[in-house]
Structure formats: C-alpha cells, structure tokens
C-alpha cells in the first residue's frame with residue numbers, strides 16, 4: 001500500500017511531470033476512496049480496490065526523462081524493433097541523475113520464481129516500500145503472473161538477460177544486446193512495456209569492454225550495478241543474519257550512506273533472503289533512508 005503522504009507526493013510529482021514533460025504519459029494515483037470492507041462482507045469480496053500505481057512512460061522522442069520522483073518506475077511503450085521501424089530515437093539523451101536525499105534502492109535479481117518472489121512482494125507490500133526486480137527472460141516466460149504482479153504493485157522491472165549465461169553475454173557486445181532485446185520482447189509480450197534499465201549479470205566490472213557502454217546507451221538502456229551486497233549468493237550457505245550484518249555495515253560507507261543500491265536475489269533457493277528482508281527494511285528505515293526504484297535517472301552507485 002502507498003501511504004497517504006507518499007500518495008500526495010506522487011500526485012504532486014505526477015502533476016509536475018505533466019507540466020514539464022509535455023508529452024508525458026502518466027497514470028496518477030487515485031485518491032483514497034475505499035474504506036476497509038465491512039465485516040459482514042463475504043470472503044470473495046476483494047479486501048480493497050486495487051490502486052493503479054504511478055508510472056512514467058517514455059515519450060516517443062524520449063524527451064520526458066527528467067522527472068524528480070525516485071520512487072516512480074519508468075518504462076517504454078515501444079520495443080526497440082518498433083522504434084527502429086517507426087524511425088523513433090533508440091538512444092537515450094543526456095540525463096541528469098536525481099538529486100535526492102538519503103535513498104536506498106532494494107534490488108532483487110534472477111527472478112521471478114513462484115515462491116520467493118511472491119514472498120518478497122508480500123513483505124514489501126506489508127512494509128509499504130517499493131523495489132526493483134532485475135528479471136531474466138527465461139524466468140519471466142515461466143512465471144508471467146508473478147512478473148505481472150511486480151508491475152501491478154508499482155515496483156520497477158529491469159532486464160537481466162535471457163538466461164544469465166556469460167558465454168553469450170561477454171564475448172562481445174552484440175551478443176549482450178541480443179540477449180537483452182530478446183528479454184525485452186518477452187517482458188513486452190507480458191506487460192506491453194519494456195524496461196529502460198538493465199543490470200549486467202555478474203555486474204559490469206570485469207565483463208564490459210569499452211564497446212559496451214556506448215552500445216548500451218544507443219539502445220536506450222542504463223545499466224546499474226550495486227554498491228551494497230547482501231552477499232546472499234555467496235558460497236558456503238550464508239544465512240539471513242549474515243545478509244543483515246553485511247547490509248548494516250556496508251550502508252555506513254561514504255557513498256552508500258547517501259545512495260545505496262543493494263544487491264539481493266529473489267530466485268529459487270533464496271529463502272534466507274526472504275527471511276532476512278523484514279529486518280533489512282527495518283534497519284534501513286531506522287538509518288533514515290527513503291526507498292526508491294531504479295530508473296534511467298538513478299545515480300550510479302559510486
């Protein structure tokens with residue numbers, strides 16, 4: 001659920017965006033209109049009217065990517081193939097990153113699955129915070145209903161390749177882009193939008209050559225690694241308390257104390273991440289962070 005104050009903020013943000021964006025398409029949040037259902041209502045009645053989350057859709061000419069609402073996801077309504085066919089730009093313009101206060105970005109990679117990702121979504125909903133899910137095309141194909149739920153609940157979705165295979169991604173940038181475009185098509189087939197954000201499997205350091213950054217930008221993507229790792233994919237079967245400790249200490253470091261992009265996983269086998277998440281959110285709230293979602297305007301994590 002979006003808190004009332006966030007909703008007011010989002011409504012204001014949406015208004016500002018529409019004013020400055022011109023061709024911006026945006027779905028403003030609804031006013032709080034529904035009270036909890038009376039006790040005598042039957043169990044089949046929905047508990048509350050679902051609220052359409054606020055999102056920004058890139059303009060055809062990509063000119064509206066300068067809003068200042070770090071918890072509003074951004075998507076493109078066109079695939080790259082559509083943009084090419086229509087002669088629309090595919091390359092992002094120069095984008096100034098948000099200047100925000102102390103912000104944390106929870107990111108969950110390698111999903112969606114049908115167990116841990118829904119559990120993560122339940123926890124996020126309970127805590128009233130938004131996050132970013134870097135999904136693979138293969139997992140999205142397998143669990144389109146979970147991908148839809150991520151989208152419907154106002155989180156951001158990023159591209160994390162089709163099946164995470166380094167041998168297809170890192171010999172050369174054309175292989176990398178082909179895997180990303182394939183995944184975009186799958187996401188678009190389910191949601192009718194494509195992400196403008198991506199995360200290189202394994203991170204870009206040690207994987208990208210000089211050819212990658214310009215080619216990624218020419219195709220309208222912004223890549224974000226992370227500066228805080230839960231280390232929930234480390235060898236040796238780490239447990240929930242390890243992730244909490246890692247995040248607690250790493251968010252004290254200079255850059256992360258201001259802008260923390262936290263790496264976690266919500267795929268199969270990551271039950272300990274689910275277990276740790278309520279305490280992680282609690283500790284980040286106690287440190288004074290607000291929660292954002294990754295967009296093309298999110299500052300780089302270093």
Ligand SMILES: [Zn+2]
Pocket residue numbers: 109110160164201202
């Ligand atoms: Zn990954």
